[in-house]
Structure formats: C-alpha cells, structure tokens
Amino acid sequence: KAGVTQTPRYLIKTRGQQVTLSCSPISGHRSVSWYQQTPGQGLQFLFEYFSETQRNKGNFPGRFSGRQFSNSRSEMNVSTLELGDSALYLCASSVRGFNSPLHFGNGTRLTVT
Amino acid sequence: DQQVKQNSPSLSVQEGRISILNCDYTNSMFDYFLWYKKYPAEGPTFLISISSIKDKNEDGRFTVFLNKSAKHLSLHIVPSQPGDSAVYFCAASRYNFNKFYFGSGTKLNVKP
Numbered sequence: 001k002a003g004v005t006q007t008p009r010y011l012i013k014t015r016g017q018q019v020t021l022s023c024s025p026i027s028g029h030r031s032v033s034w035y036q037q038t039p040g041q042g043l044q045f046l047f048e049y050f051s052e053t054q055r056n057k058g059n060f061p062g063r064f065s066g067r068q069f070s071n072s073r074s075e076m077n078v079s080t081l082e083l084g085d086s087a088l089y090l091c092a093s094s095v096r097g098f099n100s101p102l103h104f105g106n107g108t109r110l111t112v113t
Numbered sequence: 114d115q116q117v118k119q120n121s122p123s124l125s126v127q128e129g130r131i132s133i134l135n136c137d138y139t140n141s142m143f144d145y146f147l148w149y150k151k152y153p154a155e156g157p158t159f160l161i162s163i164s165s166i167k168d169k170n171e172d173g174r175f176t177v178f179l180n181k182s183a184k185h186l187s188l189h190i191v192p193s194q195p196g197d198s199a200v201y202f203c204a205a206s207r208y209n210f211n212k213f214y215f216g217s218g219t220k221l222n223v224k225p
Contacts, residue, residue: 004156006156031211033211033212033213035215040217041217042117042119042202042215042216042217042218043157043202043204043213043215044215045212045213045214048211048212050211055211056210056211056212058212090156090157092156094211096211099145099162099164100211101147101159101162102147102159102204102213103159104149104156104157104158104159105156106154106155106156107155107156
C-alpha cells in the first residue's frame, strides 16, 4: 500500500506571497490532518478534514486554510506569508475510527524569505 | 498550551542497553497515547500506542507504560540498537476526537 504523499517536498517563497501544499492519503483513509513543525517545537495541529468537511481546527490564524476533495486528497493554503510561517508542514491520514493512529507523509519544507 | 511535555530534549544510551523515554500530560480527558519515531528529512513513523484502559503494551523491543494517576507515559526500548537513533515524539488524544497533541520530542542517540 502506498503511503501518504506530499508535494512539493521543498518550497521557497517570499513574504506576502501565498502557497498551496498538496497531500494524497493512504488508500482507504478518509481523514486527513495537517500539522506544523518548527525547530524546537513539537507538532502543532492545524486542522482535520473528513468527508470533505473540516472537523477540527487548531489555533492558527485565518491565513491558514484547507480543503478536501471527494477522493480524500487534501490541499492546504497559506496566504500573505510571514517569515514565521517557515516550517515543516506534515500531512497525516487515518481511518478516523476508535484509537486509530495517524500515518504521516514526509512533509513539505516551506522557507519564507 | 503545552498539554503534552517531553522534558528531556536528548538521551544517549549504549547499544544493547535499555532506552527509557518519558512523557507527561496534563489533560485527564486524554485516553489514547502514541509514540512516533522521526528520522531527519522524513515524516514521523508510528511506533506503538496504548489506550487508557491498559497500563502496558508491548510490540517486540518496544513497550509503552501508562500511569494514569501520574499522567505519565514512558517508552522502553530493549535492547537499544544504533538504528533506533532518531527523535521520538509522544502524542495524546481524546476519545473519538481526531486531534492529537504532541510533545516537543526527545532525540535518542544509541552509541555502538
């Protein structure tokens, strides 16, 4: 079974620009979550999508948004980029059942200059 | 609001010995706990989990212990191998609430 696929692996953007990150979940997984990892920090929850609906949201500004398509693929968008948005963005999929672990992709490394 | 904490940023262990990684949490509503391993330039890989109805779960060389009264969990790796050198994250969630809280990670170095 193919794992979680994230594209692109690396991105360099300038302050004020916007960016879209893509995630393809494991086949059969309908829940997709996004996390941000910055140096010295654990993973911070951004949001979760299930059946094309946002189910949970973390404490991030409205510049961070996402969506999920009918095939469970998900995109995350960050508008008006700030230097502090430089981070590793991780996508994870799960079956969203009782006690189901997250399975992560390799992430997109975003650098904002 | 750091609800899951890993107070040791790093740990160094000799090959063949036991590695013990610790994690504390503050939210008594958490009932599902996991450990992940992360190598550089890769995403976290799921290692082992435990639900709050248990106090121990084993999978090969990996054992997770849960002490609900102390709000503490630990991961034991026996015997430790050089390939275990990675950053380990603990995570927790509430029942039927697919939002996970992660610790800041412990970097394990297993010396040959």
